Each structure stands twice: as C-alpha cells, then as structure tokens.
Amino acid sequence: MVNIMETVIETNSLTKSYHRKNVVEDLDLSVPEGSIYGFLGPNGAGKSTTMKMLLGLAKPTRGNVRLLGKTMDDRNRLSLLRDTGSLIESPAYYGHLSGRDNLLLIASLKQTPEKQVDDVLRIVRLSDQQQKKVSHYSLGMKQRLGLAAALLGYPSLLLLDEPTNGLDPAGIQEMRELICTLPQKFGMTILISSHLLAEIDQMVTHVGIIDKGILVFQDRLDILHEYSRTGIRLHTTDNETACRLLAQNGMPVLRKEGCLYLDTRKDSDVLRMGHLLYNMNIGVLRIEEKQASLEDIFLSFTGAD
C-alpha cells in the first residue's frame, strides 16, 4: 500500500476564460501523493482545459498550479514535467512509424534510456505489435501506446485525460487493470479524468467533481460513497393509509411510483414503522433498502436531470 504523504498537484483559484467566459473557475484542486485521483465531470465541464493548464499547455487566466511541490512557471515548466507523464484527449503518434520507433523518439526527447522502451512495451502489452505501423493499430492499441509513452522515465505523476475514450468494454477493463497496478508498482500518483463515474469508481482513491468549470466536490472516494444515502422502499396492502399513518407519527415518508419511501437509516425507525402498520392491520408486501447509486450522486452534484 502506498503511503499518502503530501500534495502532488495543487491549484489555487485556477481560472481559464475564453472570450470572457469562464471555462474553469477558481479551481482548488488537491491531489495527494500516491493517490489515483478521479477527475470527473460531464462533457464540456472543463476537465481537459484543467489538464492542459496543469501541463502548461494552456495559460491560466488567473491562479496558479503547484506541481510536485513547486509553483509552475514558464521557466521551470519543462523541468517539472520531466517527472510527469501525460495522455491528453487522444493518443499522440506518428502513424507512419512503428510503435517502437514512436517510443524511441519520445525516449530521446525525454532523455531516458532506450532500454526502457522494451519495459514500457511489456507493461502495456504491446511487445508483440511493436514493429507494426501505428496507423495500423486499433484505437485500444493506440491508447496503450500513449500510456507507454507517458510511462517512459517512470514519472512520479501521470495525467490521463479520458484514457478509456472510444475503447470497447474489454479494452476499458484492460486499461483499468493496467492503471490500477501503476501506483503500487512504480509509486506513481495518477490523475485520471472521465465523464463516467462508474468507470473510475473501481480504480480511484480520491474524487474531484467539476461542473461548468466549478469544483463541486473533492474528497476521498469513501466520503463520496457516504452520500449514497440509504432509505427504505415499502409496498403495503394499503399504501395511502400507511403513508398517512406514518406521516402522522412523524416519520419521513413519501409516496412515489406506487411505493412508499422512508427516508431513514435507523433500525429503530424501521422497527417502529412495523409496529404501526401491524397495529393498523396493514400488511407489508415488500420491503427493501434503497441506495442512491454513484451515478445518482454524480448527477445530483452536477445538477443534471
């Protein structure tokens, strides 16, 4: 298990405007060391713009970025990024060259030993296809090549922008497994963006949710899970009377879609409800615990229907 020690990425009031419209607004991101940080948001929420600002590819209108403990500016940007790997939007490649030649070029620019090319090809499972022209690769293979390029030099920090975009379910699964192994194997911190919570729910330790350029949630994943409030769904022989009775007795009850919803997590409330219904001769036909899915929570944060 990787120890979480300090903040690897920190942004302060990071803002980016295009044509006087804020695409990212006062973003205070905090990514702890050793974490896999899921950066979530609907399409167009400002994830890619934020990622570009983190890499110095887009200039912030306001605010600053602290990367690996240092405030990034034009002078130290490249030296800071030397310890960072990235895969932004779609994989970058030279289609007329083989996968291996592509990585050799990147290794040369990163000034990392060429021997590492073999290692990263093995990690992303592309060793057998390394001599093939990249233009003949499938999208999944291109994404893995992009990840291999990001891994060259074994950076401390990996920024992956929607790395599973366009992949089939098997490809998504493969990419997910690959990403999950990296912090333990190489001690990397990973910031991964996605618009699908379910997709990254299985790999991240921390979550940040951005909507319309504003960070609406940021914490550990287990804290986010706590928002998945439990409640009781109930179906009785007489829902109308049951609803009135429970409400009269001060219980938080709602009638919805032909069922009753009891907004409580306390066992004592459930017990009391049973007594009340029994005393009024109302039979309980079905009773189940209702849990808000993470998608529901995500949608409630982002205000989408």
Added chain:
Amino acid sequence: MNELTVEYRKQKHMFIWLIPLVFLAVIFLWSTAGQGGLSDYDLAQGYSYLLYLMPVLNCILMPVMLAVLSSRICDMEVKGGTWKLLFTLQEKSRFYDRKFLTEFLYLALFCVGELTVLLLCGMLLGYTEPLPVKQALLHLAATLLTGSAVLTLQHILSLLAANQFVPLLTGLAGSFLGLFSEFFPPALARLVLWGYFGAFTPYHMDWNNDAQKIILIHKSFPTGLFAGLFGFTVLSYLLCRHIFLKKEL
C-alpha cells in the same frame, strides 16, 4: 542537436529527400533538353544561359516544392495530434525553430544541387564559357534567401492548417503568381513574394536583330533588394513564430 536529430528520425520511411531530388531532376532535364548540337556561340555563353534560365524555373517549381516539403514535414504532427505530447517535452519555440531548420536544410540541399546541375550541364554539354563563379554564388544566395522567405510562410501554414490543402494550394498559387509577376510593372512585381526567385537573375536577355542571335546581358546584383528581402524574411519569421507560440492547443 538532439531535437534536430529527432526531427530527422521522425521522417523515417517518408523519403523526404526525394522531393528536392525530383525537382532537381526536372531542372536538369529542362536545362539539357533541346541543348543538343549547340553552336560555338551558344557554348560560349552556356553557363550564362543556365543562370538566366534557372531563376525562371525556380519561379515555377520552387513554390510547389517548398509547399510539398513543408507540408510533408509538418503534417505528421497535425495528423498524429502530437502537440500535446511534444510541448510537455520540449519548448514550443525550439520545436518551431528545429522544424524550420529541418526544412531549410532540404532547401539548402536543393540550392547546392542546382549548382551541381549547372556544373554537370557544363561538363556534359561542353560549355566553353568559363564558369561565372560570382554569378553562380549570387544565384545560390538569392535562391536560398527567397526560398527561406517562401518557406517561412509555408511553414506556419503547414503547422496551423488542419488540412494541408491550404498550404499546397498556396504553393501552387505562388507558382503562378511568381511567374506572372515577371510581366507586372516592377513596383507591383515587388509585392509578389514568389516573384523574387526571378528578381535576382544575373542576366537579362536581348535579341540582336542584325546577328539574329540571343544576347545575354549581365545585370548588376540588386544588393538593396537583397537586403530588403533579408530583413523581410527575418521579420516575417519572427512574426509567424510569435503567432505559433501564442496559439493555444
């Protein structure tokens, strides 16, 4: 140096060197065609004739060659969406300069190749005229400078255009404009960048009606024009570079 080497390694399997070579072959064929059985008079002004002909050929061919060259070298970055990766590894300005330098070296290769064609023609056709070294070197310098000016424009267009049709069309249009500018009034002709390939020609042609012969008359080199074009090239390079650096990805 490493970044320049990387630029050449990117061109593996692309046979970029074939582009200037093909155009040199065209120039060689054009220069030698119809020169069989030359008279003593023609052989005595063989080099001068070629130094008169080459700027005209350059006017037609070089805009297209430079457009193709620049487009081939830059398009791989546009097609592969490599900016977002490259600019986390190298300075944008260094990328721009190295890429231009790569293209410039092909241009220089072409210019030297053209002088080789000149010498080759002299040897093969048996010119009796001594090689006008000064004129040949001035032709080399003028071609290199005009080529650089055109390349500056093609370079930025090829890097910024999502579709390489735009820079290629510019090259073709430049070729036509350059050639036609020879017939424009001088003041107007100076506004056509591609026309400068022909503006530094060391000779102009006249017809001796009595002798029924073409006479090539030596022209003095337009130093002021050369200096002006040099200044324009440097300024436009800096401006294009600035535009590229300012453009966010």
